[in-house]
Amino acid sequence: MRRTHGRVVDVDSLDDLDSRLASGAMSLSGWHLRGLDLSDHGAALRSRDVAGALFLGCTLHPEDDESVRARGAIVFPAIPDVPVDTYRATLYTPAELFDDDLYPRSLDARVYAWSQRGSSRETALAQALHDHSIDLALEEWTRGRRLVGVMGGHAAARADSTYSAGARLGWMLSQTCTVATGGGPGAMEAVNLGGYLSTQPEEALAEALALLSAVPGFVPSIADWARAAFAVRARFPGGADSLGIPTWHYGHEPPNPFANAVAKYFRNAQREAVLLEVCRGGIAFLPGSGGTIQEIFQDACENYYADESSTAPMVLVGREYWTERYPAWPLLRALAKGRPMEAHVHLVDTVDEAAALMGGT
Structure with missing residues (x-):
């Protein structure tokens, strides 16, 4: 399990989430749940205090989405047709950016091509959220260096x-x-x-x-x-x-x-x-x-x-x-x-x- 500075807890996998819930966590305040498919976790969410939690790009059943919002959580939905993780918690690695031996098929090239297709509200929002996430990840990476x-x-x-x-x-x-x-x-x-x-x-x-x-x-x-x-x-x-x-x-x-x-x-x-x-x-x-x-x-x-x-x-x-x-x-x-x-x-x-x-x- 990974914990960041202060009271913020990054939860980036279902295994991590299940481990935290199994250990008895009853409050998700300060948790940042990123890109998780929570379709099968409705009962667990309804039985916990979710006030102060952030659901970033997660998949929730409509009733669970409504429930966590009503009880004080903040939900940022996934933006469709975006090649980057707008809520990523870490910096990139070279292997991640060059994930295909043919550069035009690599993540780096695909993201650039997407960014050049023309602006829209969804594109601008996705890019702003992504760059903010990079800011936070960079702050974490540089700490102590x-x-x-x-x-x-x-x-x-x-x-x-x-x-x-x-x-x-x-x-x-x-x-x-x-x-x-x-x-x-x-x-x-x-x-x-x-x-x-x-x-x-x-x-x-x-x-x-x-x-x-x-x-x-x-x-x-x-x-x-x-x-x-x-x-x-x-x-x-x-x-x-x-x-x-x-x-x-x-x-x-x-x-x-x-x-x-x-x-x-x-x-x-x-x-x-x-x-x-x-x-x-x-x-x-x-x-x-x-x-x-x-x-x-x-x-x-x-x-x-x-x-x-x-x-x-x-x-x-x-x-x-x-x-x-x-x-x-x-x-x-x-x-x-x-x-x-x-x-x-x-x-x-x-x-x-x-x-x-x-x-x-």
Whole structure:
């Protein structure tokens, strides 16, 4: 039986429900019953106090539905023809999202296709409920972890030096904390790869990079790209946890298979805000373009108005890149001048320097 924080009790299977009822539970206050077929549990429900219980996407006989509502329970019905569990209690796993060897038939692709069919009240409601459930699951997953974020571009090929540097940064940071990324390909995948292999000797990174380089990117075949990643996972099973926070808003970019926990959202704005919020140990910014630059200044805005106690480090990696190609650093430095954040913004040349500043080895 699983219990979450406070008085909330998540009940996600009939076996769990039956076990709790058999142990003598007479009040369901604070219980969240998710996606259960309760057609045969009418008598049990009528004999218990259900005030304060939530029935999320459960199947109830009409008279039982009316009964539990009348006695103080809240019932959220299932929304038909939705490919996601709108009331899920956990984050996704890579195996769950890539549940078919042919990517167009995978859960990840099916959900994106469904999200593009056009908006309706039912679609909007399902997506909002799903993203709220992901919020709650992410809050549970991050509790007790020190998360450090790494942002970077999606275009880095697996054979690029930027990719190998990201993998090394993820490996170093994961010796002392949990890394979080935007969950996509490129630099994000590299960092999650480093996190996944952080319990292995550093030499394992070189072997993994060699295996992955045969399929440098997700174009032209997402299936081949994902298959290469799962081959690395099979070669090094039981890797460490890291977090990916991707979005179906960018459905043409698949989530990378190296983040053991995937908080995938529909709304990109919500996803961006959450990604910055959970990285309380600070954020390193690898080379990237529009999306990474947006994240730099979104994070800068949070730090600009923060007091000293809540300012998180910002580390831009690549002196020439961030002063010449995309000169974000001069503006960031000017913005920080005289503010509590000034001592917490850094420009470095190497991922080793970034890891040292952020508490990695």
